[in-house]
Amino acid sequence: MDPMTQSAQISSSQGFADGHNSGTKDSKISVKDLIHWRDPKKSGVVFGVSMLMLLSLAAFSVISVISYLLLALLCVTITFRIYKSVVQAVQKSNDGHPFKSLIEKDVSIPPETFRKHVDASLSYINRALKQLSRLFLVEDLVDSLKLAVVMWLLTYVGAVFNGITILILADILLFAVPPIYEKNKTQIDQYIDLARTQINSTMAKLQEKLPGAMKRTKSE
Numbered sequence: 001m002d003p004m005t006q007s008a009q010i011s012s013s014q015g016f017a018d019g020h021n022s023g024t025k026d027s028k029i030s031v032k033d034l035i036h037w038r039d040p041k042k043s044g045v046v047f048g049v050s051m052l053m054l055l056s057l058a059a060f061s062v063i064s065v066i067s068y069l070l071l072a073l074l075c076v077t078i079t080f081r082i083y084k085s086v087v088q089a090v091q092k093s094n095d096g097h098p099f100k101s102l103i104e105k106d107v108s109i110p111p112e113t114f115r116k117h118v119d120a121s122l123s124y125i126n127r128a129l130k131q132l133s134r135l136f137l138v139e140d141l142v143d144s145l146k147l148a149v150v151m152w153l154l155t156y157v158g159a160v161f162n163g164i165t166i167l168i169l170a171d172i173l174l175f176a177v178p179p180i181y182e183k184n185k186t187q188i189d190q191y192i193d194l195a196r197t198q199i200n201s202t203m204a205k206l207q208e209k210l211p212g213a214m215k216r217t218k219s220e
């Protein structure tokens with residue numbers, strides 16, 4: 001094989017690999033892309049399915065919703081299985097089981113992946129426990145008062161909305177706020193900075209007036 005032919009084959013292989021890698025990257029979409037509506041079709045599907053699930057949970061019990069979903073999925077797979085069997089019988093073909101590729105696919109979770117996610121979850125849990133301990137044992141009086149105010153406000157929220165209603169509103173805001181913020185980022189950031197400055201100023205004055213309040217030590 002001459003050097004020019006070998007070089008052409010290597011370039012072709014690299015181009016194919018690059019195209020395959022770019023195609024694989026394009027086929028993947030992150031949560032950030034979904035809520036920013038980078039791909040309106042995929043974002044619309046995810047938003048529609050999540051809203052349908054939440055509205056179903058608002059009207060029916062969790063057991064009923066799960067049972068209906070699994071029953072619908074089972075009806076689809078059974079119908080498709082029977083349809084393919086009839087088609088194969090009529091055409092006298094031997095295509096085999098229509099879900100053979102899916103049945104043979106390995107769906108088991110590797111121990112390494114499981115341990116990785118458990119370790120990551122454990123770090124978040126430990127961090128949350130440490131933060132809760134700090135707040136409820138009043139390590140910083142101002143932070144504990146902030147939590148008390150938030151909990152007090154949530155009692156009013158809970159009196160007006162139930163859990164499912166809050167989840168529905170959160171789902172709508174999750175898909176509505178990011179694109180709005182992206183289009184009006186400059187103006188919104190200005191208002192956020194003004195609000196943050198005002199809140200920090202108020203909290204600093206409050207902390208100075210509280211007797212025995214622990215002063216925060218800011219370390220860079």
